[in-house]
Amino acid sequence: MLNQRIEGLRDYPFRRLAELIAGATPASNRPPIDLSVGEPRHQPPGFVNELIASRSDSWNRYPPINGTPEFRAACAAWLTRRYRLPAGMIDAETMIAPCAGTREALYMAATVAINPDGGGPRPLALMPNPFYQVYVGAAVLAGAEPVFLAATKASNFLPDLDALTPETLDRTQIMYLCTPANPQGAVADFAYLERALLLARKHDFLLVADECYSEIYSTDTPPTGALEVAAALGGSLDNLMVCHTLSKRSSAPGLRSGFSAGSPQAIALLNRLRTYSCAATPFATMEAATALWRDEAHVDETRALYRAKFDIAERLLAGRFDFYRPQGGFYLWLNVGDGEAATRRLWAEGGVKVLPGAYLTKHGDGPNPSQGYIRIALVSDLASTEEALTRVAALL
Template sequence: MNNNLTHLHPYPFAKMATLLENSSPALDYTEIKLGIGEPKHAPPAFVLDVLQENLDTLARYPTTSGMFELRQTIAHWLEKRFFLQHVNPNSQVLPVMGSREAIFSFVQAVINHDGNNDEPTVVMPNPFYQIYEGAAILAEATPHFVPCTPANNFKGSYRSVPKEVWTRTQLLFVCNPNNPTGSVMTMDDWEYLIRLSDQHDFIIASDECYSELYFDEAPIGLLQACAALGRDNFKNCVVFHSLSKRS
């Protein structure tokens, strides 16, 4: 058993349930559900039809990389949405069952205890998606929190992170658009972080689960910023997307 499990915190909804367990709801008001990540609407009929037509495929285990047709569709969507020249569906796209599980596994794979870095660090915004912290702790890395405040437009002041922290950093998490603040990264923000990544050789993991929720102008994603800088190989950059939020 990983002893670092004792350092993990309960999820916010679990904390809320504990706080409210002895309270009585006000019967005059309608309950407002905050768990909006799970789609509640009826699935479109054509989706159910396709599922029924392909039930025979449930008789075998899926491959880790998934169907080529799915990866190709994802690659084409990324190219269209983020103005990319080419995304390789075989080497640059990997379907997952959920972004939380993918983020956790990614952190375990990325953090390296090779003896040259006795305190590998994961930089993340605060407030944050709790899996960032939990995955870092279980990988025996040190979380470094960048506060998102009104003074920095709720994006986090990455320019205020001390240089000695960046020298230990192996992974940087960015949430864009940010949850829960709603702030978005500009091209200048991305370029600054990409240059830092080049300088200190850390990976940027951009959590873009909310990329399709916006009022007018679509947020600039990490891959889009890379392409604008001529970095079509997306060196040290990985992006996580999710279907559940946009559904």
């Protein structure tokens, strides 16, 4: 009677983490510091609260599923500025769909793209490995078979596109690509993204670019986006959907606001699906989100904070655990030999909660390629970050 596809999904990483450290109580003289979840703890700009309060008269109205014209226009204008797109390439009315953060958009993209009843072999969904769990859940529940593409140090922490066979590509209906990558922080350059989009168009699948960490980067040049490639190829968004969110960019995960951009056909289907399955973003939230997409000052300040935290990490950990300063994102991906053992020890003896890398990676009969790693999310304030990383350096 129940959906067997759901039962086939493995536990979410944080439930596995809770089981791993169950029974371990950190020493009381060391306040616990949780760096296991990618939940930014910086405060968003003060105008967010002011704008939400100013729209208190809107709570008795159902908001439109496709958002307000002002929100869509702000998102289209931000994409155009950020990725230096030709004027008019992104049509705010037909190419932008608001979503409750990227999670909702990433999940629904699979339902939009995958047709399990088209005849022939079961469709495939490609994704990097390590991966964001939503990619798998979305693929499986849409009726596709997940294909995990190794993204290890040997491939610069991105999937090797040249290793994909024509047979695999012909069965593919969706490919997820996260850049900057979670957890490794690798950034796909223009040539890589061009290769991915050309493959999507040649083999007619949807390339979904998860760019939720695009505004957190360590280099002087912002990460290339998939839309820049689309612009260079003529401006069409066919076979492409990009997903952005305010959770990381604006330190506002609780706002649950993001958007997808894609071809008019894909966005129309996404909005139709959301009509059946989602609650639309409230007017008050939408107005605050609109203001955030129009403002860059708070993003510059946030980026500077993350860079300061990576400075601390480099000072304390350079030369150990295969430490490197990632190009983007806010994670450390450290090779500590045994990720689960290190996680247990850091919590029990140091009160620092991290995530074993193996919990983010699918493996077959052989060893898990991320078994030796831990992921550390540098989401706390500067003082807590330095204290946590000092304990990591001392204990491991």
